[in-house]
Amino acid sequence: MNVYNDSEQRITVSTTLCRGLYSMNVPEASRVYRILTVDDDPISLAVTVLLLEAEGHQVLQAESGERAIEILGECPVDCRPDVILADLQMPGISGPALAGWLRPSAPGARLIAMSATPPAAVDGYDAVLRKPLSEGWLQHLGSRRAPADAAGCGKSPGVDTRVFSALQRSMPPAALREVCEAFFEDSRKRVTELRTMAEAGDFAAVRRLAHTLKGSASMIGASGMAGIASVIETGEQRTVDDLLQMIEDLTVQSETVESMLLATIN
Numbered sequence: 001m002n003v004y005n006d007s008e009q010r011i012t013v014s015t016t017l018c019r020g021l022y023s024m025n026v027p028e029a030s031r032v033y034r035i036l037t038v039d040d041d042p043i044s045l046a047v048t049v050l051l052l053e054a055e056g057h058q059v060l061q062a063e064s065g066e067r068a069i070e071i072l073g074e075c076p077v078d079c080r081p082d083v084i085l086a087d088l089q090m091p092g093i094s095g096p097a098l099a100g101w102l103r104p105s106a107p108g109a110r111l112i113a114m115s116a117t118p119p120a121a122v123d124g125y126d127a128v129l130r131k132p133l134s135e136g137w138l139q140h141l142g143s144r145r146a147p148a149d150a151a152g153c154g155k156s157p158g159v160d161t162r163v164f165s166a167l168q169r170s171m172p173p174a175a176l177r178e179v180c181e182a183f184f185e186d187s188r189k190r191v192t193e194l195r196t197m198a199e200a201g202d203f204a205a206v207r208r209l210a211h212t213l214k215g216s217a218s219m220i221g222a223s224g225m226a227g228i229a230s231v232i233e234t235g236e237q238r239t240v241d242d243l244l245q246m247i248e249d250l251t252v253q254s255e256t257v258e259s260m261l262l263a264t265i266n
Contacts, residue, residue: 035083036071037059038068039090039215046179047062064095065090082110089130093157099125114133163223181262188254193209199245211229222257224257
């Protein structure tokens, strides 16, 4: 599976590594859904696709709302998705506006918004789910609220072990290592970009990039990084020096979590 970041640099996650995905968590009688997942962040998109394929679903992917609309226009009526998972905040068409385009093209599909910090409901969507998708997420499609996390469940300093353990159960070690290495390589580039933007005084761009990093970090269980990125996204730092210190904290957290997570992969 090939996905692209904003600078058109390819980040490759080999779905061939996942043909041996563990199936012990997928009941024999589970329904196979056709799912279109839409996310502008390449790491979040890659992890979501891998997890959905691990559950046995047929997955289409789009890196933008515009591309999702194109895909639906190209799909024969009998091959249109049963479920559409769309990141809530993307450049271009997203949120309720995207739902307004998708609904007529796939009237039978459930439209699900995804966010690392989800609201209770979003106009145009049937439900809102928290990133990363929890195991058994399809059970929550009848509710308009994101499934709540158990307080403190699975949390250790810098790592949400509940999320990372779910990834370990869903894919072989080689695939998981590839996903993690791609994330940390990408995050190092993003942190460098954050520093450059901060020094140039482009605080709106800093907040947008921090939002993206928050989502991708959440997807692999790097909760410490996600937390720092979330603070940067709020734009509450009083000075440029404060912001640069937060970015430095993000660098340190990334190095710590990378060594922790990679050490746990067999």
